[in-house]
Amino acid sequence: MEASPTTIPSSDPAAATPPARVEASELLTSPFGGGLSARGRALRQTGKVLPEHARGHNRTLVLQTLYSHGLRSRADLARETGLTRVTVSDLVAELIAEGLVVELGPREDARPGKPATLIDIDRGAFQIVGLDLSEHDRLRGAVIDLDGGIVARADVELAGATGDAATELVIGLARRLTELATVPLLGIGIGTPGVVDPAGVVRSAPNLGWTSEPLQARVAGALGAPVLVANDANVGVLAEHGAGEGRDLLLVKIGHGVGAGLIVGGRPVVGSDFAAGEIGHVVVGTDDGPRCACGKHGCLEAWVAVPRLAEQLEAIEADGGEASARDDVLREAGRRLAIVLAPVVGALNLAEVVLSGPADLLDGAFHDAAVDTLRQRTIADQHRDLRLRMTTLGPDIVLRGAAVMVLSGQLGVS
Amino acid sequence: MEASPTTIPSSDPAAATPPARVEASELLTSPFGGGLSARGRALRQTGKVLPEHARGHNRTLVLQTLYSHGLRSRADLARETGLTRVTVSDLVAELIAEGLVVELGPREDARPGKPATLIDIDRGAFQIVGLDLSEHDRLRGAVIDLDGGIVARADVELAGATGDAATELVIGLARRLTELATVPLLGIGIGTPGVVDPAGVVRSAPNLGWTSEPLQARVAGALGAPVLVANDANVGVLAEHGAGEGRDLLLVKIGHGVGAGLIVGGRPVVGSDFAAGEIGHVVVGTDDGPRCACGKHGCLEAWVAVPRLAEQLEAIEADGGEASARDDVLREAGRRLAIVLAPVVGALNLAEVVLSGPADLLDGAFHDAAVDTLRQRTIADQHRDLRLRMTTLGPDIVLRGAAVMVLSGQLGVS
DNA sequence: TTTGTTAGTAAAGCTTACGAACAAACATGC
DNA sequence: GCATGTTTGTTCGTAAGCTTTACTAACAAA
Structure with missing residues (x-):
């Protein structure tokens, strides 16, 4: 069965597995909230920790190291994380199987010993859809790659829409953007004005006429993708934090x-x-x-x-x-x-x-x-x-932040 | 070899083991800082998590549940923590061996099935020394039990002492209080005015004439006990938070x-x-x-x-x-x-x-x-x-907070 | 006395990470 | 050219942790 490259719930393990990691990676990191965040947060506050959670943390640790410092060998990662080469090799094998990490051939520089095999996050493997609902008269959106580069854009005029009509505009824009993605999506991040709870319910957003609007659930239901929703400024600070x-x-x-x-x-x-x-x-x-x-x-x-x-x-x-x-x-x-x-x-x-x-x-x-x-x-x-x-991020700060939120929520990375 | 009841580095496993738990329990909780906090924080930020850390977390979880809700059976704990009865039994056995938890006989109320054996934290097993350096003209201190009850008090006039003289007064007061304790001590908590870094170095406290005073290290060195130092208001909020x-x-x-x-x-x-x-x-x-x-x-x-x-x-x-x-x-x-x-x-x-x-x-x-x-x-x-x-804690808020800081740092409990 | 329930323990199994050992691949020195 | 040393990444066996399953003990209700 062939899955469209832009469809998220794919039968391809590379696309299907990362979203499933939400729970484990969220345990020891902390995004704003998300699909399983209520469960994750409950665990974090009072809950048990199993060895598999520790593994999730170590997996995230390797991924984070790779994400922020890039291109290195398994042995490098072992030295930097404190894990052994054995464990790093195991985790890397898992990440390679999921399509998140790729081998890039032997290291070129000359030094004694067996040449290292360089690996890196496959920065073209996934994309993210980011939405910015904070402007007064239009909804903005973009397809963003794992490095924060903007691959495609789409906007829609708000034209005074509120309530359900506004929600439909958001879903429509998100759908258009998922179709613009050229590789599988990691998820959809949305920054909206107003007060948003950790389950992605917009408690109140006067501009859009929302009170207790379950935006995250509605968009996720419509598109079958992992969706994270948070306040626009709270999302923006994630973008700025990721840089600094x-x-x-x-x-x-x-x-x-x-x-x-x-x-x-x-x-x-x-x-x-x-x-x-x-x-x-x-x-x-x-x-x-x-x-x-x-x-x-x-x-x-x-x-x-x-x-x-x-x-x-x-x-x-x-x-x-x-x-x-x-x-x-x-x-x-x-x-x-x-x-x-x-x-x-x-x-x-x-x-x-x-x-x-x-x-x-x-x-x-x-x-x-x-x-x-x-x-x-x-x-x-x-x-x-x-x-x-x-x-330094200009007017795209909320879009970029929405992507960071998804990265953080789905991979524990930023 | 007999250890004095007020001596901390005792050969008695019940007294010696809890301080050794600092590292593990700190990994997944977060006190202000302390003896091993630099190491703990480094781990938390970028470090690996091993199965033994997971166990430390679960141990703390059991202890915390017991501490805040008191008197219950192993099976109760299993239901509340989500761990299995087997694991809870194992952790409880460890805690009993360390003298932190005691069995208190069978539950009395009549219900079907085997009667539960009630257990609880041995609230008389350890005491804590708390110091409040925030008053203008005197240093205050107390011996505090695990429930926050004040067992004994001691004060000393500051009489204008600054710098090393002030440090000596603090050490003297702490020493007097350790001698007033009637059971082994869990540690010494100190709330001081000024800016205090996570290693317990008072970066500046004009009133006491301190600049870069390594108070935590000096008191710990003099008394051979675990010592935690933090700003007085930051300590006070811990006391208030523990209650609320x-x-x-x-x-x-x-x-x-x-x-x-x-x-x-x-x-x-x-x-x-x-x-x-x-x-x-x-x-x-x-x-x-x-x-x-x-x-x-x-x-x-x-x-x-x-x-x-x-x-x-x-x-x-x-x-x-x-x-x-x-x-x-x-x-x-x-x-x-x-x-x-x-x-x-x-x-x-x-x-x-x-x-x-x-x-x-x-x-x-x-x-x-x-x-x-x-x-x-x-x-x-x-x-x-x-x-x-x-x-609601009156003028003892810093003393109580200092105790909470030690509880939190040494047992992960509050 | 029988039935059903609850508490706690014992044994076996799975997961995770580690240490030891090793082969591959390379630089260096003779 | 060849031995030597270094580094990488893997394989194998082990220790620690939690779970599942299965059991015994102890009780209430009928």
């Missing part, structure tokens, strides 16, 4: 609203009610401030959300706009952001804060004012390490 | 200074430079504020530290003090605290914030104003769950 090195990271995503994603101690923060990072309606400062759509005055969103900034800048241009007036607006917004971030940076002792959003608004006076204010409002000792910078 | 249920918790400790301890996702937050919780010098609000010792204006500590509050209240009393004026001061301080906490609560989606400090100052107008302000400055959705309350 630190164990703590805060991503602030400024768009139509303002949201944040947090990684603390190497783990994504979910929050007691799955609403971690929802800082848009925290009040800034002690001097009132503009009225917010939520009814309060001086919410962060009322100060720095893109529509608010655009409004003010347009008013200035209409008045015959001086550049300095424009910068004043941006500077004040940056300062307001830093006022909210300072207690978070202090309490968590963060070393790195990343901004995501329109570079033309954020990357100049806004950024500089935010850095200055943050330093002025936290203890001097922290200035040494503290960095606040724009993301 | 949530996976996220923020403790704010208000005394001579202001510090916080954070647990996120069930794990203590350490911070990128081990300075998590250092919020005393975060600036509050956008309207300047009192000058702080650090040179800035409007630091949280300048608003709410006990000496600052006491100053103001004394001034009012000297003026013929009305009660309402007193409340105004406390209310404003509570409000200022909440202004700093709001972004943290929002970003982490915290459900529980606990205050520790002098109840006569914090438990009235201060608390009420803090609650109100916190609600006004975060999104309405969070109000449902959010609780801000005084600690």
